[in-house]
Amino acid sequence: xxxxxxxxxxxxxxxxxxxxxxxxxxxxxxxxxxxxxxxxxxxxxxxxxxxxxxxxxxxxxxxxxxxxxxxxxxxxxxxxxxxxxxxxxxxxxxxxxxxxxxxxxxxxxxxxxxxxxxxxxxxxxxxxxxxxxxxxxxxxxxxxxxxxxxxxxxxxxxxxxxxxxxxxxxxxxxxxxxxxxxxxxxxxxxxxxxxxxxxxxxxxxxxxxxxxxxxxxxxxxxxxxxxxxxxxxxxxxxxxxxxxxxxxxxxxxxxxxxxxxxxxxxxxxxxxxxxxxxxxxxxxxxxxxxxxxxxxxxxxxxxxxxxxxxxxxxxxxxxxxxxxxxxxxxxxxxxxxxxxxxxxxxxxxxxxxxxxxxxxxxxx
Numbered sequence: 001x002x003x004x005x006x007x008x009x010x011x012x013x014x015x016x017x018x019x020x021x022x023x024x025x026x027x028x029x030x031x032x033x034x035x036x037x038x039x040x041x042x043x044x045x046x047x048x049x050x051x052x053x054x055x056x057x058x059x060x061x062x063x064x065x066x067x068x069x070x071x072x073x074x075x076x077x078x079x080x081x082x083x084x085x086x087x088x089x090x091x092x093x094x095x096x097x098x099x100x101x102x103x104x105x106x107x108x109x110x111x112x113x114x115x116x117x118x119x120x121x122x123x124x125x126x127x128x129x130x131x132x133x134x135x136x137x138x139x140x141x142x143x144x145x146x147x148x149x150x151x152x153x154x155x156x157x158x159x160x161x162x163x164x165x166x167x168x169x170x171x172x173x174x175x176x177x178x179x180x181x182x183x184x185x186x187x188x189x190x191x192x193x194x195x196x197x198x199x200x201x202x203x204x205x206x207x208x209x210x211x212x213x214x215x216x217x218x219x220x221x222x223x224x225x226x227x228x229x230x231x232x233x234x235x236x237x238x239x240x241x242x243x244x245x246x247x248x249x250x251x252x253x254x255x256x257x258x259x260x261x262x263x264x265x266x267x268x269x270x271x272x273x274x275x276x277x278x279x280x281x282x283x284x285x286x287x288x289x290x291x292x293x294x295x296x297x298x299x300x301x302x303x304x305x306x307x308x309x310x311x312x313x314x315x316x317x318x319x320x321x322x323x324x325x326x327x328x329x330x331x332x333x334x335x336x337x338x339x340x341x342x343x344x345x346x347x348x349x350x351x352x353x354x355x356x357x358x359x360x361x362x363x364x
Contacts, residue, residue, distance in 0.1 A: 002344050002353045004307040005187055009348045014243050018193075021239040033215070033232055036239035041198070043242055044182075047164075048174030050200035052207035055233025056214050059160040059183025062197040063095025063132070065231065066156055066179045069209040070130075071099065072226055075154065080129035085115045086315060086333040088134045092158050093316045095181070096132065104128070105317055105325065107332045111275040113137060113288070117145040130154035135162035135173055137311075138189065138255075138285035139276065143167065143176040154178045160197075161285040163190040164252045168278065174200040184241055189255070189285050190248050192237040251347035255284040258345050258354055262287060265358045270297075272339075286311055290339040297341060297364065304360045309342045 011018070021036070028034055037055045045053035056062050070076040078100040084092055086105035096103045104123050106115045113136050120131060131150050133141040138161045147155055155177035159165075162173040163182065174180040184196035199210050209226070212219055217228025256279050263273055272290040276282050288311065291297040301308050315337045317325040343357065 001305045001307060002349075002357060004309050004342070004344050005346050006348055007186055007191075010191075010346060011193065013247075013348075014240075017243045018240055021243060022236065025236045025239055028235075031235055034235040036235040036242070037233050040233070040238035040242045040245075043245055044174075044198060045200060047245060047248075048172050048180070048200050050175045050180070051202045052200065052204065054199045054207055054210045054214065055238055056197045056199060056210075057231035057233065058195045058197040059158075059181060059185065060091040060095055060098075060197075061214070061229070061231040062160075062181035062183065062199050063092065063156075063158060064098045065210045065213050065229075066181055066199055066201075066206075067096060067099035067101055067130070068213055069179075069206050070154060072209050072213070073205055076101065076129055081125070081127045083115075083120050083123055083128060083131040085132075085134050085136065086317060086328075086330045087113060087336050088136060088158070088316065089160075089312055090316045090319055090321070091160075091183075092132055092134050093322065095158075101130075102127075105328060105330060105333075107330055108136075108336070110332050110336070112139060112277075113274070113336060114139060114141045115146075116142065117149045120146065121149050124150065124153070128153055130156055132156050132158055133177065134158040134160075135165060137274070137288050138162050138165060138283040139274075140165045140167055140173060140176070140278075140281040144169065147177075157181065159200075160185075160188065162283055163188060163285075164248050165283045166280045168281070175202070178203065179206060184237070189252060189283055190241065190244055192234075193240050194234065194237050196233050196237045196241065197231075198233065247347075252283045254347040254349075255345055256282070258349055259284040259287055261354055262343070262345075262358065266361050268362050268364055270364060271361060284345055287343045287345040288340050289343060290336070291341055292339060294339055294341060300364055301360065306357055306360060307344065310340060311342045312337060312340075 157180035160183035217226030
């Protein structure tokens with residue numbers, strides 16, 4: 001069986017270093033916001049090219065805390081509108097709602113699956129105060145073009161799938177807008193061994209505010225400036241992330257090579273391949289194709305010992321949790337969610353597995 005993602009194999013490469021940092025953690029006596037978090041925040045901010053990094057509990061909290069931070073700073077207010085791609089994972093929308101803001105769903109470009117300057121333009125009104133750009137599947141949104149039409153609104157990155165992606169400007173995900181949210185869920189390109197997340201920004205006031213908000217709104221112990229929450233990156237997970245960060249660029253290069261092999265060699269009129277305009281700007285967290293007879297295709301792949309997944313079967317506006325949006329007409333989004341299939345791609349895939357998958361798909 002070609003696994004969709006072999007986390008055991010991915011993390012096995014770091015076992016010796018993980019053991020070393022675990023004992024360093026154990027001997028440090030610091031379990032919460034210790035040296036591990038401080039070191040990783042510095043390393044990850046430098047990697048992204050941003051001035052500040054704040055480690056938080058997970059990717060959803062990272063999104064929510066960015067918006068709550070801007071509310072505390074007076075740059076956003078309850079019920080302000082935030083543009084968000086309609087075809088994203090539900091966390092993007094939940095982060096907006098949990099901050100007390102109003103999501104406005106934007107149809108993506110059907111080829112890139114990302115929102116563009118053209119797709120957001122009709123939705124910008126006097127009530128629009130921010131746009132949440134989701135670098136879906138690991139491919140960067142064209143932030144520079146977005147900023148041309150979103151001149152007076154906050155540009156926030158949901159970079160949960162785009163660790164290491166680099167724009168033509170040379171800036172990486174996490175240093176393209178006003179602030180960025182990252183997830184370190186185990187399956188991400190930079191994944192912890194549990195939950196984790198971070199915010200990156202060049203804004204000192206925002207960084208200071210989020211640092212307080214993540215820790216009960218506390219400016220110092222037992223002194224609470226804000227009504228915050230408990231969302232702190234775990235110190236042990238931060239140490240594991242520091243180990244894996246050293247290999248992120250190399251791992252992303254392997255993903256790109258596999259993706260390029262797929263793009264060059266899968267030739268089947270029943271399969272719509274993803275559009276990739278710039279390999280540097282895509283880290284292929286997921287390699288997503290579209291097929292009309294999805295259930296049939298998945299069964300065919302399984303029959304040939306290939307594990308696939310669907311990211312994501314139900315769009316946010318069709319979720320029971322967001323039923324107030326169920327009457328929205330979003331045909332492009334619905335077409336995407338009804339036809340997408342994610343193929344195996346990871347830095348530990350063997351070349352024979354890649355070639356087998358190509359052969360099997362071409363025979364479909």
